[in-house]
Each structure stands twice: as structure tokens, then as C-alpha cells.
Amino acid sequence: MKAMAGSRIRWRGTEYEVVMIQEMSALLRHPGGGEVEVSVDELNRAAEPVATRRLHALRDVFVDGDELAPELRIWQEAIERIRGASDAFGLKDKAVAEEAARLAGALGRSVSPRTVYRQLQAYERDGLRGLLDQRKSGAGAGRSRGVDPRVVVILNSVLALRSRSSTVSKAAIIAQVRREIAAAHGDEIKVPSDPTFYRLLDEEDRGRFSFGSAKTREALALAPEGEFGRRTALRPGEQVQIDTTRLDVMVRIDESTIGRPELTIMLDVATRSILAAVLRPEGTKSMDLVVVLARALVPYARRPDGARETRQLVSTAWADEALIEQERFERLREAQPFIFPETITTDRGRTYLSRHFRAACETLGISLVTAAPHTPTDKPHVERTFESIASLFLQYAMGYVGRSVEHRGRDVESQSEQLLTIAQMQELLEDWIAVEWQNRSHDGLRDPLHPTIMLTPNEMCRAFRQVAPELHVPLTREDFIALLPVVQRRINRYGVTIDHRVYDSKRLAEYRRRESPAKSKQGRWPIRVDPYNLHIVWLEADGEFIPLRWANDVHEMPMLGDVWRYARDEYRSGGSRRDDTSDLVDAMRGFAAKGNPKVAARRKARAAVVAADPMNPTSVARSEVEDASDLAPAITDVAAPEVWPHSGGFALTNDDIDEVRRRLEE
Structure with a gap:
């Protein structure tokens, strides 16, 4: 567009009118009346023509290539005839009246001379675009053009305060706006009618969900205004995000308790790899976060004894039933890349701010970044990963409850006997991550030059290693055990008891029935426990970790293992439950205590x-x-x-x- 004196341009976000153009500079007039002199080079570099924002309307001018729209062609021919008429002796007014009658017949609707004059002015000002119906093209003013702007301001303030409130009807919002208008301006403002109010609500509520889901409305309100900031991860481990959420699936916590567990995952942004995932009963503690950290820093292949045995023991349920070799799962577990986190982004939860978790990260040289309050966009990748886990994995599990109460079925409670245990769900989730997630193409790992190419997390990690090779040494067995939670137990002649399981070792001979040197523990010894390692616990004594093995090997014997599996199924189905015999037991105990009556x-x-x-x-x-x-x-x-x-x-x-x-x- 060639700017001349009288043209309007946009410079630095403000519209100016060109007053005068000289060889090296131009004089611009601000809408407020002020004038500014700007060099021509600056305007050539940064100025924009105001008319370009209306070019989108030209899509309605032409149809089938260069052919004009039929109605525009009729108007253009009429306007050109009027422009060719002479202004003398009122001939132009006569031409306008004749063209109005001709247009009415051609368009099939009444056309007044005033409309013809208005179209003539628009054609001379904007060309063909000026002949468009502004109401249809969207270039005209909105439906609120006849409403006092102060009404729109009050309406927007009311809608903005509804981000954390319960969803109400439009009638309730209209009544509230009417009250606030009366309180602020009295009779000074003309209050729109109900139909106008409903149209205003439809226009001003777009993207706010004021009359939809309250959860969606709150999430949108937490999003920052303006453009989202982006931080590109340059290497694996540079940006790691951790978060905890309550899963949408019911599991068996123990033989008498079912509930929805909490999942804590650690995600690497550069490769989208899930470094660790741990399930715990509701109420994740700071020690559970340290377990997540330990599992991320020690690959599956380097974990202490008992990890493989426990995984194979639990996964027998789905591997043996489908006649799948356990070695295939083992190979995929070992193929997961090891990534050492340099920085971890957390939310402001109490467990993440605990001294225990922060001290562990500080000892390992890991920097912590705390997200801003009520800003989930500070760690969007891990938030989105939870949704992917729900859609790709959890919805296929028995006991899935849906993402809200309205998506929950009636048969959830009736399936309680068939629910997976929390240990089964833990190993199943870790197997799913190794088998599917790490080998599934991720939309966030799309090639920018070839958008059809998507990499998997494992492939992305190998690509980084080729370009920017790094040496990350995993933690040792001793370091892994040192991060595990501690329970205090006495060492009896048969060993130690943890969760109704007895653990023993030949090396306990010198510690049996001895009291711990720590006086504050009342003679009890520290035992390191991995929540998902049933076979081994570690006694911390004399500067070393002594492994104690599960003394009950019944589950490893083929016949007895099947016997206990059948017994568990019968117990959960209620077949082995006894009738209430408490009255019979009380009668026997009472007679045994009283004995025979004394004879005179x-x-x-x-x-x-x-x-x-x-x-x-x-x-x-x-x-x-x-x-x-x-x-x-x-x-x-x-x-x-x-x-x-x-x-x-x-x-x-x-x-x-x-x-x-x-x-x-x-």
C-alpha cells in the first residue's frame, strides 16, 4: 500500500494519520491530536497499512476465481452508471432514484435512494469491499453496538469473578448485572432487554465456560494472560517435572480396603521419558517422593536383589496366562534410558516443600524449581502425561471410575472382588511404561522440518546421545538402599517381622535379641524397606546394609503357590467366610472359666x-x-x-x- 498524505498507518501498535511526507521524514498525527515526526526508513521498516486488516473480507468478493459475486456485480454496475451521470440540474439524484428502482427488481427486495447513496460513498472509499454487507462479512460492529459500554464492562467484571464459583444459569447472571448497574449508575444507564442480555452473554462468555464445567472454568482462569512462555530443553535431564495425582481407578489396598491410589511420576521434558512412577495409598508422604527419586536414579538392571523376583512373582498373573516369556518384559525394562535430572520442577505441595525431599535433592546435586502458586502451566508436560496415562492405560483396567462422578458407572462397587492389588497395579504400570509409553510415537517429539515424523522417547534419547553424548553414572546399590524409608524393629530369635512377613539371615546370629545402640529407639534396629520389594529388606548396622530375605518360600513352590492363589480367590469371593459363631465361642469360654459347680x-x-x-x-x-x-x-x-x-x-x-x-x- 502506498501511503500518501491523509492515509492511515499503524506504527508501534497505534494508528496515525499521515500529515506530510518529506524526503527523509514524515509527520504523523496521533488520534489524540499530538504530532510526531518519524524517519521514512523507520516507517518503511515497521509501519503497517491499516487497510490490510480488512483484506480478509475480499474472500467474499470473488467466487470461482476472478468472477465477482452476483450481488456485488449488480451493485458495481449500478454505481458505475451513477458515477457517469452529470451532477448538473439534479441529474445525479434522478439517476440514483432510477438505479434504486432497478436494484429493487434485480435483488428482490426494496432499496431506498439513501441506501444507494451510502453504497456509493462506501465504493468510493473502500472499493469493492465497501459494497459488502457489513453484517454478513463480520467487518461491521458487533451486536452490542447499541448497548451502553458501561453495561458491557459490568457484565465482564461479573463473569470474571465466576471462575471459582459454582455454575448458575444465565438468568441468575443477568439479575446480578441488573443489580450492579442499578447500584452503580441508577437510572442513568438504559438497561438492555432480556434478549439483548442473552446475546451479550453469548458474545462476552466465549472461551470462559461460565455456564459449563466448573473445573474447566477454573483451569482456564489459572492460565496466564498473553502468550505462553517456552523453554526448550537442550538435553535430557535439563528439565524434569514431578507431580502427584489421584488415579481414576479403584485398587485393593489390602484385604479389607479398596480405594483410589495416588500416582507420582517424574518426566523428562526433552525426551518425554517417564523416569519413575510409584503408586501409594491416598496421602503421599515426603518419604514416598524420595522412593520415586531413588527409582529414577537407579536403573532397573542395577536395583538390589529382590526387585526382579518381586516383579516376576507379581507379573506371573498376566505373563503366564498369555504364555509370554518373562525375558521379553525384562529386556524392555532394561532398555529404558537412564537420565540424571539436573533440575526438577515441583508444585507447592507440602510434601515437595518438605525438608526431607529437599535435603535428598541437595545431597545429590539436583536443583529444585518451585512453580508459581495456582499456575499449572509451569509444569504442563507432566500434567498432560497424567491424562495420557488415563486414556491409554487406566481406562482398560477393572475398576476404572471415569474422570468425574457423572462418568462413573454403577458396577464399580460390584467389581470389588476382581480388583487388582496395589502391588499388581504398580508392576503393571511399570511394565506398561517400558513396553508401550517408551516405544510409542509422541506428538511432542515431532520433527519440525518433517512434521509427519514422530519419535518415541527411547529414540529421542538415543538421538540426543549421538549429538551430545553425556556420561551419567547411576547410583550404586548402597545409595539406592540409603534412600529407602526406615522402619524400626526388634531382632528376635526368628528374625524381624515387617507387614506380617518374617525376614531372616545367617548374619543375624550376632544381633538376635540384642538391643540397638540408639537409646532413643528403645532397643529397636533400623530396617530399610522398599515398598515394592517383597523379598529383601536391609538391616542397617555397623556401617553396612545387611540383606534379610523373606523366610516364607511357599509362593515359590509350584503346588503350594497354586493352593494359596486358589485360597485367595475363595477368600475374596466370600466362600470361606464363617458364619457368626461368636455366641458359641463365648459359651465355651464361659464354661471353661467357671468349671463344674461346687457340691456341698x-x-x-x-x-x-x-x-x-x-x-x-x-x-x-x-x-x-x-x-x-x-x-x-x-x-x-x-x-x-x-x-x-x-x-x-x-x-x-x-x-x-x-x-x-x-x-x-x-
Whole structure:
């Protein structure tokens, strides 16, 4: 565009009118009335023509290449005839009236001479673009052009304060705006009608979600205004982000508790590699973050004894059932790249600000960057990774609850018997990261010159290593164990008990039933525990870590392992649950504690007399005689004492009894 005196240009974000142009400078007039002199070289370099912002309207001028739109062609022909008419003796006004009648017939609607004059002025000012219907082209003013600007300001202030409020209807917002207009301006402002208010709400609420999801509205409000800043990672480990979220899946925490665990992941920005991922029950502690750090700094191949055994023990459920060799999982686990984090970006959670986590990072030479308050865009990559884990992995798991209550089904609670344990979900997640995530093409790793090429995290890491090779030495076995959480236990003659499991070692012989030298621990010894290593724990004593192995090897025996698996399934299905027998147990315990009732001396004497009476049907003596008659041939040689030494005053008249007595006395 050639700028001349009277033209309007844009320079440094402000529109100016060109007043005068000289050889080396130009005089510009500010809309406020002030004038400024600018060199021509500066204007040629940085000035923009104001008309260029309206060039988008030319897309509606032409159709099928160079062919004018039919309505524009009709208007152009009419305008050209009017411009060719003479201004003398009112001939131009007559031409305008004739063209108005002709246009009405051609366009099928009424066209007034005033409209023709307006189109004539627009054509002379803007050319063909001026003949467009400004309402259809969008170049004209918005629908709020007839509304007092102060109404729009109040409406926007009300909508801006709704970012953290519950979602309400448009009618409630309109009523609030009306009240604020009356309080601020009284009757000075004409309040728009309800239809106008609804149109204003549609225009001003675009992108705010004031009447949609409250969660989306709050997330958008937290985004910074203006352009997002970008920091390009130049090498692996330069920018690492860590965060914790509650997963949208139910797992079995223990045999009596189910819940949604919390996942903590550490992500490298340069390669999009997940360096570590740890599941914990709700309420992640600072020690759990140190475990995440330990798993990131020690590759799977260098972890202490028991890590592989635990993984194979847990993964048997999905590997053996599909007849997949465990070595394939092992190879993919070992292929994950080792990346040492130089800086870690965290949020302002209490666990991330804890002295424990910060001291561990400081000892390892890792810098911590704390995100700004309520600014999730400071660590967007790890936030987005959580959504990817949910869509690519969690939604396929039993017990998936959806991203909100309205997406949750009714069968979640009924599946409690089939839910995965937290240990199974941990190993399954780590296997998924090694198998799929690290070998899946990532949109953030797209080649800028060839956008169709996307790399995987493993490929991106190998590419960095080729261009900028670095030597990162992983932590040793001792360093890994030193980062693990500590539990205090006494060393008994059989070993130590942790989570109902007994751990023992031959090297415990010199420590059994000894008290720890630390007086504050009441004789208990420090034991280092990896939450997801069932086989090994480590006793910290005399400056070294002594490994203690799980003493119960039942799960390693083929038949007994199957027996316990069937027993667990039956227990969870409720088949082995006993009926309520507490009343029976209480009755037995009560009788055992009370014993038989004590018999009085008089009652004992009476019972003895009755027992000695041979005429009594229940007499003990009588029963002994009857029993003895059956055994008489066998005891003829035994000298028996007198059967009734204190017999009563009744004579015996029964011959059988006399015969028995005679035989016994012989």
C-alpha cells in the first residue's frame, strides 16, 4: 500500500494519520491530536497499512476465481452508471432514484435512494469491499453496538469473578448485572432487554465456560494472560517435572480396603521419558517422593536383589496366562534410558516443600524449581502425561471410575472382588511404561522440518546421545538402599517381622535379641524397606546394609503357590467366610472359666448313701454288680474287696445276687 498524505498507518501498535511526507521524514498525527515526526526508513521498516486488516473480507468478493459475486456485480454496475451521470440540474439524484428502482427488481427486495447513496460513498472509499454487507462479512460492529459500554464492562467484571464459583444459569447472571448497574449508575444507564442480555452473554462468555464445567472454568482462569512462555530443553535431564495425582481407578489396598491410589511420576521434558512412577495409598508422604527419586536414579538392571523376583512373582498373573516369556518384559525394562535430572520442577505441595525431599535433592546435586502458586502451566508436560496415562492405560483396567462422578458407572462397587492389588497395579504400570509409553510415537517429539515424523522417547534419547553424548553414572546399590524409608524393629530369635512377613539371615546370629545402640529407639534396629520389594529388606548396622530375605518360600513352590492363589480367590469371593459363631465361642469360654459347680458336704454324703444302697435303681453298687456278672469268668482269680462295705438294713433275697457275692468272695 502506498501511503500518501491523509492515509492511515499503524506504527508501534497505534494508528496515525499521515500529515506530510518529506524526503527523509514524515509527520504523523496521533488520534489524540499530538504530532510526531518519524524517519521514512523507520516507517518503511515497521509501519503497517491499516487497510490490510480488512483484506480478509475480499474472500467474499470473488467466487470461482476472478468472477465477482452476483450481488456485488449488480451493485458495481449500478454505481458505475451513477458515477457517469452529470451532477448538473439534479441529474445525479434522478439517476440514483432510477438505479434504486432497478436494484429493487434485480435483488428482490426494496432499496431506498439513501441506501444507494451510502453504497456509493462506501465504493468510493473502500472499493469493492465497501459494497459488502457489513453484517454478513463480520467487518461491521458487533451486536452490542447499541448497548451502553458501561453495561458491557459490568457484565465482564461479573463473569470474571465466576471462575471459582459454582455454575448458575444465565438468568441468575443477568439479575446480578441488573443489580450492579442499578447500584452503580441508577437510572442513568438504559438497561438492555432480556434478549439483548442473552446475546451479550453469548458474545462476552466465549472461551470462559461460565455456564459449563466448573473445573474447566477454573483451569482456564489459572492460565496466564498473553502468550505462553517456552523453554526448550537442550538435553535430557535439563528439565524434569514431578507431580502427584489421584488415579481414576479403584485398587485393593489390602484385604479389607479398596480405594483410589495416588500416582507420582517424574518426566523428562526433552525426551518425554517417564523416569519413575510409584503408586501409594491416598496421602503421599515426603518419604514416598524420595522412593520415586531413588527409582529414577537407579536403573532397573542395577536395583538390589529382590526387585526382579518381586516383579516376576507379581507379573506371573498376566505373563503366564498369555504364555509370554518373562525375558521379553525384562529386556524392555532394561532398555529404558537412564537420565540424571539436573533440575526438577515441583508444585507447592507440602510434601515437595518438605525438608526431607529437599535435603535428598541437595545431597545429590539436583536443583529444585518451585512453580508459581495456582499456575499449572509451569509444569504442563507432566500434567498432560497424567491424562495420557488415563486414556491409554487406566481406562482398560477393572475398576476404572471415569474422570468425574457423572462418568462413573454403577458396577464399580460390584467389581470389588476382581480388583487388582496395589502391588499388581504398580508392576503393571511399570511394565506398561517400558513396553508401550517408551516405544510409542509422541506428538511432542515431532520433527519440525518433517512434521509427519514422530519419535518415541527411547529414540529421542538415543538421538540426543549421538549429538551430545553425556556420561551419567547411576547410583550404586548402597545409595539406592540409603534412600529407602526406615522402619524400626526388634531382632528376635526368628528374625524381624515387617507387614506380617518374617525376614531372616545367617548374619543375624550376632544381633538376635540384642538391643540397638540408639537409646532413643528403645532397643529397636533400623530396617530399610522398599515398598515394592517383597523379598529383601536391609538391616542397617555397623556401617553396612545387611540383606534379610523373606523366610516364607511357599509362593515359590509350584503346588503350594497354586493352593494359596486358589485360597485367595475363595477368600475374596466370600466362600470361606464363617458364619457368626461368636455366641458359641463365648459359651465355651464361659464354661471353661467357671468349671463344674461346687457340691456341698451334706449333698455329697446323701449322694454317697444313695450310691451305696443296692436297692436303688440308680445305685452305683448295683450297676457294678451287674457289670461284674458279665465279667465273672474273667476275674475269678482276682481277690475283690467287699462290694458293699456299708450296706443298708435290707436283707438280700435275690439268689442271683447271692451267687455273684459268693463267687466274688472265693
